[in-house]
Amino acid sequence: SQQGEEDPQALSIQEGENATMNCSYKTSINNLQWYRQNSGRGLVHLILIRSNEREKHSGRLRVTLDTSKKSSSLLITASRAADTASYFCATSDTGGFKTIFGAGTRLFVKA
């Protein structure tokens, strides 16, 4: 079974709005990562947050991690049509060798 589960499965917003995606996982982790996938392409790494961090920023991206609740959120501020893609969370276990992905959130940003 997959480690991470994203919520919602799909999200449709207007350009300029913020988009929030959530990820829950089941076991102890070393770090949690977020990836983006444009249709028909490979995944591209967005941001990594380690288990001892609570919040991280990168440009318009803000990621939070709550290890007590085994959950993370990805916030994309001031969204653009070009942000339309699928977003996946991935967790690396405490051994660090396996990186497991969730089912993803499909984001559609309307211009």
Place this chain on the structure above:
Amino acid sequence: NAGVTQTPKFQVLKTGQSMTLQCAQDMNHNSMYWYRQDPGMGLRLIYYSASEGTTDKGEVPNGYNVSRLNKREFSLRLESAAPSQTSVYFCASTKLAGANTGELFFGEGSRLTVL
């Protein structure tokens, strides 16, 4: 700098045929991975290689074999293809695994159809 290169990009097989998906990275990464992606299922880990000379099973290894040929190359073999193996296959690599696992770099995928 090509990154992670997968071949072939597209393949159609008949049930029972065998084939090998090739993956090569030119970033001097230690760890390599094979995932499959089915609609609505996200990516599922098939096999991984933490370092040259080692391979381990992931979430869905049945029906597959792998070879870490050298530090650059990690191949995935389907010995007797089944329609359930119709999927998009992604190879990925990362510099370090273990406590310092970082971002994965992905290839563009290999789209396999088994009739």
